[in-house]
Amino acid sequence: GAVVSQHPSRVICKSGTSVKIECRSLDFQATTMFWYRQFPKKSLMLMATSNEGSKATYEQGVEKDKFLINHASLTLSTLTVTSAHPEDSSFYICSARPSNEKLFFGSGTQLSVL
Amino acid sequence: AQTVTQSQPEMSVQEAETVTLSCTYDTSESDYYLFWYKQPPSRQMILVIRQEAYKQQNATENRFSVNFQKAAKSFSLKISDSQLGDAAMYFCAYRRPAGGNTGKLIFGQGTTLQVKP
Numbered sequence: 001g002a003v004v005s006q007h008p009s010r011v012i013c014k015s016g017t018s019v020k021i022e023c024r025s026l027d028f029q030a031t032t033m034f035w036y037r038q039f040p041k042k043s044l045m046l047m048a049t050s051n052e053g054s055k056a057t058y059e060q061g062v063e064k065d066k067f068l069i070n071h072a073s074l075t076l077s078t079l080t081v082t083s084a085h086p087e088d089s090s091f092y093i094c095s096a097r098p099s100n101e102k103l104f105f106g107s108g109t110q111l112s113v114l
Numbered sequence: 115a116q117t118v119t120q121s122q123p124e125m126s127v128q129e130a131e132t133v134t135l136s137c138t139y140d141t142s143e144s145d146y147y148l149f150w151y152k153q154p155p156s157r158q159m160i161l162v163i164r165q166e167a168y169k170q171q172n173a174t175e176n177r178f179s180v181n182f183q184k185a186a187k188s189f190s191l192k193i194s195d196s197q198l199g200d201a202a203m204y205f206c207a208y209r210r211p212a213g214g215n216t217g218k219l220i221f222g223q224g225t226t227l228q229v230k231p
Contacts, residue, residue, distance in 0.1 A: 043205065043224050046219070103217060
């Protein structure tokens with residue numbers, strides 16, 4: 001089946017630094033990818049929709065200057081958390097679909113900001 | 115806007131028994147997809163089952179089946195012969211018909227399922 005690879009799986013950074021998370025579709029092209037955020041034992045909240053070759057679409061309440069999304073190719077989307085602070089600590093998950101049907105998820109990235 | 119509600123934060127079931135997880139949703143659309151996802155401690159999201167709204171027949175996948183009541187906007191998941199490996203957080207999700215950016219999923223709050231040996 002289709003595979004979505006997400007890296008890193010875990011990252012610890014100092015407050016004020018920026019962190020980049022990569023999401024790759026390994027065996028299919030994805031014009032659209034989705035970025036979710038999940039707090040412990042909570043639901044997945046959609047942050048933004050990443051569109052290849054164009055600007056991402058952010059959900060209401062998500063700071064686009066804080067969470068920079070780049071989808072420069074059909075197999076790679078990146079999420080950069082800029083000037084990270086402890087409240088940005090969370091589990092981030094990407095997803096992508098090879099067709100108009102099934103959606104596949106990456107394995108997630110646990111971000112801890114000290 | 116569409117919403118998905120899971121009113122059971124936690125459920126428990128005895129191994130080999132059957133358990134039903136509840137989900138309701140709200141939408142004004144007639145065509146959509148509904149999903150149940152499993153998130154084990156590894157936190158990898160795993161698709162359990164999918165239902166197309168235009169299909170009256172309830173979806174089944176081995177020990178997993180759904181009770182889809184379109185008029186009531188209800189979409190419950192039944193797990194038969196529960197196994198220890200079924201212990202996880204389960205999410206009900208809604209999606210509009212595919213196309214453009216409509217592939218995004220709207221998730222319910224989740225239900226943590228405990229399976230007792």
